[in-house]
Amino acid sequence: xxxxxxxxxxxxxxxxxxxxxxxxxxxxxxxxxxxxxxxxxxxxxxxxxxxxxxxxxxxxxxxxxxxxxxxxxxxxxxxxxxxxxxxxxxxxxxxxxxxxxxxxxxxxxxxxxxxxxxxxxxxxxxxxxxxxxxxxxx
Numbered sequence: 075x076x077x078x079x080x081x082x083x084x085x086x087x088x089x090x091x092x093x094x095x096x097x098x099x100x101x102x103x104x105x106x107x108x109x110x111x112x113x114x115x116x117x118x119x120x121x122x123x124x125x126x127x128x129x130x131x132x133x134x135x136x137x138x139x140x141x142x143x144x145x146x147x148x149x150x151x152x153x154x155x156x157x158x159x160x161x162x163x164x165x166x167x168x169x170x171x172x173x174x175x176x177x178x179x180x181x182x183x184x185x186x187x188x189x190x191x192x193x194x195x196x197x198x199x200x201x202x203x204x205x206x207x208x209x210x211x212x
Contacts, residue, residue, distance in 0.1 A: 124154045132173040150206045159201040
């Protein structure tokens with residue numbers, strides 16, 4: 075019967091007694107399953123929040139600072155987390171307060187687009203993680 079209609083006999087539930095089978099075009103069925111899976115992956119990718127990292131030196135120039143600030147605002151508007159890092163190497167550790175002020179200034183310049191998620195001002199790598207503010211984005 076399935077051969078006459080040029081269809082396939084597919085076992086739907088092999089555990090049942092007797093096993094449940096269905097007459098269908100198996101290649102079409104498989105294609106539709108893959109299509110649904112891709113659609114679900116697209117939806118989950120849209121809801122996923124990525125982490126973007128921005129690295130700066132403690133003595134960053136104003137224009138470079140503005141470029142990083144613009145990038146951070148763009149990432150936050152897109153709904154991504156932003157981690158701003160200042161890496162202190164060797165003798166640069168004596169400028170820790172300058173680096174902390176830079177991070178604080180960056181957080182103030184981002185403004186209400188983001189809220190602070192976590193921070194570390196103790197080690198050689200000084201960072202702050204910013205999460206987009208959902209109220210402002212909508």
